Amino acid sequence: xxxKFQVNVIASGSKGNSSIxxxxxxxxxxxxGISCKRILAGIKACGLEPGDxxxxxxxxxxxxxxxxxxxxxxxxxxxxxANEKTWAAMPKRSExxxxxxRVLPRxxxxxxxxxxxxxxxxxxxDPVGYSLFCGKDKCTYxxxxxxxxxxxxxxxxxxxxxxxxxxxxxxxxxxxxxxIMLQNRILGRKGHLSNEMAGSLLVGLDCLPQEVFLxxxxxxxxxxxxxxxxxxxMLKKADTKETVELYVTRQDIMVSNMDRRLQDE
Ligand SMILES: [Zn+2]
Ligand SMILES: [Zn+2]
Numbered sequence: 001x002x003x004k005f006q007v008n009v010i011a012s013g014s015k016g017n018s019s020i021x022x023x024x025x026x027x028x029x030x031x032x033g034i035s036c037k038r039i040l041a042g043i044k045a046c047g048l049e050p051g052d053x054x055x056x057x058x059x060x061x062x063x064x065x066x067x068x069x070x071x072x073x074x075x076x077x078x079x080x081x082a083n084e085k086t087w088a089a090m091p092k093r094s095e096x097x098x099x100x101x102r103v104l105p106r107x108x109x110x111x112x113x114x115x116x117x118x119x120x121x122x123x124x125x126d127p128v129g130y131s132l133f134c135g136k137d138k139c140t141y142x143x144x145x146x147x148x149x150x151x152x153x154x155x156x157x158x159x160x161x162x163x164x165x166x167x168x169x170x171x172x173x174x175x176x177x178x179x180i181m182l183q184n185r186i187l188g189r190k191g192h193l194s195n196e197m198a199g200s201l202l203v204g205l206d207c208l209p210q211e212v213f214l215x216x217x218x219x220x221x222x223x224x225x226x227x228x229x230x231x232x233x234m235l236k237k238a239d240t241k242e243t244v245e246l247y248v249t250r251q252d253i254m255v256s257n258m259d260r261r262l263q264d265e
Pocket of ligand 1: 122124
């Protein structure tokens with residue numbers, strides 16, 4: 001049985017992140033770190049209107065996750081959910097339409113998607129990942145995470161669909177152009193997950209997701225093929241029972257599980 005969640009990653013990477021997640025007749029946007037124009041084009045490409053979305057969930061206030069919010073809030077009036085500390089640290093908060101601002105409850109439901117936020121380790125005010133539930137199906141969103149806490153591992157368990165950070169290749173980062181301070185930030189406990197860390201998380205699971213979207217790839221310190229090969233190889237070596245459909249998300253093209261699903265039907 002196919003997981004109910006339809007994932008459409010409009011953009012993902014160090015230059016901007018935004019995804020549309022659909023289950024049944026409910027659609028949500030996670031993060032809005034690209035222009036409103038691109039988000040609206042992404043919504044249209046999914047066959048939706050902005051009014052079909054139930055809301056926007058924010059992971060944290062870094063600009064690559066929130067850049068499009070002021071215009072998006074004014075143009076669509078969609079409710080935008082973030083926790084209090086994230087709102088307090090939000091850049092250009094005064095430009096975001098007041099009617100859109102909502103404080104994120106720990107657990108809540110929008111349409112037929114139940115939403116649970118979980119804390120992640122990253123250098124932002126109060127960053128979170130999300131587990132979404134629709135019936136028995138689960139989809140987890142985990143990016144911008146330097147260190148895998150127990151709550152992250154718990155959140156990933158039993159997710160049929162997973163959006164997982166594979167930010168960098170450690171060797172590329174260490175031999176790349178980034179100054180040492182920035183390298184240490186990325187490699188630190190409040191930085192980003194490497195390809196190897198993402199792979200280790202997957203092979204450590206009792207039950208693998210059916211689909212994994214490798215996300216938030218660094219433009220400088222990773223390559224789509226390298227992220228794919230590193231994690232694919234780790235999965236093959238682990239000789240797991242289940243097969244995983246691996247997608248590599250991009251900065252400039254929408255990556256979706258819809259086309260593949262239509263082919264399978
Ligand atoms: Zn961040
Ligand atoms: Zn980010």
